[in-house]
């Protein structure tokens with residue numbers, strides 16, 4: 001049986017206090033720009049390393065966003081203040097004093113987003129979960145944990161249903177804390193059209209993907225200019241392996257059973273994540289390259305379907321353009337208006353022209369859909385690695401969790 005999470009829909013979300021860990025980094029800065037105009041979420045606390053702790057945000061950060069930092073507020077622009085003493089939402093992010101990354105310093109947050117370096121994310125995020133603070137993380141540390149959902153919001157938000165089991169296994173007394181992760185940025189970009197194709201045409205048998213990844217994917221200051229200017233680096237450590245296994249978890253499902261009982265003998269629902277493809281698993285081969293582009297991961301994708309005969313390129317184009325994920329119908333405020341923008345021009349999408357085109361990087365762009373002489377069809381997909389590939393995904397995941405009553 002495939003599982004669904006609680007049918008609870010919160011119709012009128014109130015102001016929700018949020019924090020950002022790793023707020024000074026590449027992903028952290030994108031969180032700040034998105035949250036500063038968020039209708040429900042209000043920034044309550046920012047955290048980073050000892051280097052930044054105690055400084056005003058404007059003094060700790062090397063601001064690299066195109067929007068000036070000075071004008072950014074704390075968010076919560078769509079709901080009324082709860083009371084006059086509520087949250088300093090007339091404040092400016094620039095003046096917020098950066099904290100250390102301890103649960104104590106974020107105790108007033110109902111949700112915490114993490115853009116932490118993976119070297120430190122593991123212990124910090126676990127401590128927040130134990131302290132009953134829900135974490136929506138970009139780091140890779142917990143993606144493989146079978147009880148931690150790995151969510152691309154346009155594809156598998158229903159995997160949130162594993163959260164009660166995650167809490168139970170982490171600590172029998174845990175009632176609010178949990179960890180949700182998003183995927184690697186390259187996985188995120190190409191798994192969205194794959195999900196659209198599976199929805200329209202059934203299971204995919206095999207995929208070849210070759211990435212051209214932007215420098216911003218490596219954080220700040222990232223790849224040395226002498227390595228990347230006028231060059232292509234045909235290796236990104238760990239990236240190909242991540243794309244190959246993350247795809248299977250994201251496109252896989254969750255099986256629900258009642259095989260255990262609690263102390264009172266009441267049956268407990270248990271969940272088991274299974275990989276895409278079941279007995280004949282989806283086969284994925286990835287080749288990853290770093291290219292001299294600032295923002296936007298481009299990926300060339302070839303697909304073979306189980307279904308014979310396979311769909312035509314025109315049917316594929318139509319299915320991609322028609323793809324409507326649940327986050328859109330549910331009304332997540334940061335959901336893109338169009339999940340997949342399909343280009344007809346033979347030379348689009350391009351990172352410089354199109355990376356922000358689809359709803360400020362919240363959706364992806366696909367072009368060059370055509371027949372593949374080896375597999376069935378091939379196309380190119382462009383995604384904003386720092387938006388839908390990172391911060392935007394976390395924020396939509398949190399919006400979905402709020403609307404489903406998973407976060408209160």
Ligand SMILES: NC(=O)C1=CN([C@@H]2O[C@H](COP(=O)(O)OP(=O)(O)OC[C@H]3O[C@@H](n4cnc5c(N)ncnc54)[C@H](OP(=O)(O)O)[C@@H]3O)[C@@H](O)[C@H]2O)C=CC1
Pocket residue numbers: 021022023024025026027028047048049050051052053101114115116117118120121138139140183184185216217218219220385386389390
């Ligand atoms: N960039 C991208 O496109 C994507 C990144 N990710 C993942 O998101 C995470 C953040 O990436 P990115 O923003 O690029 O990285 P950056 O290197 O740009 O930023 C890292 C952040 O972590 C903080 N930090 C470092 N060490 C510590 C510490 N000991 N304690 C507390 N905070 C610390 C830094 O604070 P300070 O400034 O004080 O040093 C900074 O805020 C990583 O796990 C990355 O793998 C995921 C998908 C895409």
Ligand SMILES: N[C@@H](CC(=O)OP(=O)(O)O)C(=O)O
Pocket residue numbers: 118138139140183184185186213214216217218236239242385
């Ligand atoms: N490795 C990706 C970004 C990243 O940080 O990925 P992950 O979160 O899977 O470690 C890139 O360089 O473009």
